[in-house]
Amino acid sequence: MRERISSGSPLEDIAAYSRAIVDDDWLFMSGTMGIDPATGKIAESFPDQAFHAFRIIDETLAKAGFSYADVLHVRLFVADRIHLREIVLKLQEKFSDVKPAQTMIIAQMPAEEALLEVEITAKRRTE
Numbered sequence: 001m002r003e004r005i006s007s008g009s010p011l012e013d014i015a016a017y018s019r020a021i022v023d024d025d026w027l028f029m030s031g032t033m034g035i036d037p038a039t040g041k042i043a044e045s046f047p048d049q050a051f052h053a054f055r056i057i058d059e060t061l062a063k064a065g066f067s068y069a070d071v072l073h074v075r076l077f078v079a080d081r082i083h084l085r086e087i088v089l090k091l092q093e094k095f096s097d098v099k100p101a102q103t104m105i106i107a108q109m110p111a112e113e114a115l116l117e118v119e120i121t122a123k124r125r126t127e
Helices: 010-014 046-064 081-095
Strands: 002-005 020-023 026-032 071-078 101-106 116-123
Touching: 002 046, 020 046, 026 046, 046 081, 046 116, 071 081, 081 101
Parallel strands: 071 101
Antiparallel strands: 002 020, 020 026, 026 116, 071 116
């Protein structure tokens, strides 16, 4: 059974994508940038972008019935190596017990002001 999860962002319709897709026990989450819900814009600082990106990830996981314990792979796109220490601290906060597979790429972002984008793949644990 396939289910689309939306965050309500108008970009989902404009760019023809879903925040996440749940297919049976699998969750595939689109790249998530640090949008501040108060302004609808990408937050200014890297720590704020990381905070808001993971807030969206938290909400999407919960909405889909998943948790961080279900995460198998995290793909991070970071605009500059200067932010690696900051993202490592956030990864320790969110994944220290889970330790999923991870890929980190230094890349040019789709939005000029974006410094971070995070993509998640998870499989619901059946124990």
